[in-house]
Amino acid sequence: MGKVVLKLGKDISTDDIYPGRFMATVLPTETPQYCFFDRTEFNQKLKSKGIEPGGIIVADENFGCGSSREQAASTIRGHGLIVVARGIARIFMQNAINLGLNLVVCPTLEAQEGDELVFESGEVINKTSGRKFATEPLPPARQEIIDAGGLIPYTRRKLLESPPR
Numbered sequence: 546m547g548k549v550v551l552k553l554g555k556d557i558s559t560d561d562i563y564p565g566r567f568m569a570t571v572l573p574t575e576t577p578q579y580c581f582f583d584r585t586e587f588n589q590k591l592k593s594k595g596i597e598p599g600g601i602i603v604a605d606e607n608f609g610c611g612s613s614r615e616q617a618a619s620t621i622r623g624h625g626l627i628v629v630a631r632g633i634a635r636i637f638m639q640n641a642i643n644l645g646l647n648l649v650v651c652p653t654l655e656a657q658e659g660d661e662l663v664f665e666s667g668e669v670i671n672k673t674s675g676r677k678f679a680t681e682p683l684p685p686a687r688q689e690i691i692d693a694g695g696l697i698p699y700t701r702r703k704l705l706e707s708p709p710r
Contacts, residue, residue: 549600
């Protein structure tokens with residue numbers, strides 16, 4: 546279960562998530578400080594640890610549109626946040642999977658900041674409103690990469706599981 550810590554609309558660009566002026570910062574240990582930097586109040590809550598890991602960002606369609614910068618996924622993952630959106634832009638989706646960012650695609654989701662959400666058996670349950678919303682599950686291979694913590698840990702694990710030739 547997690548609490549909605551930020552509700553966003555449609556077409557949230559990677560520049561909103563991680564402004565381009567910080568592109569020189571690429572280390573996953575440094576990118577979190579710039580998460581939604583221009584949304585000053587939210588960014589300050591993140592930096593002051595006023596938002597716990599497991600907090601949920603809810604968005605409408607086309608979350609993560611814009612450039613292919615992987616820092617947009619890295620900055621969110623660095624805070625341990627989960628993204629639940631009605632739709633996620635293709636490149637952001639792949640970057641998020643590669644970096645192990647937890648995402649849920651839920652085309653009919655209705656939630657407000659402060660709502661408590663539970664993820665269960667292919668649906669999101671809004672405990673605050675009592676409503677349930679079907680999710681679009683990721684293909685099993687993509688979910689396995691996220692569950693492993695990203696493509697590098699996933700590949701490392703697969704290589705270690707492989708018998709030597």
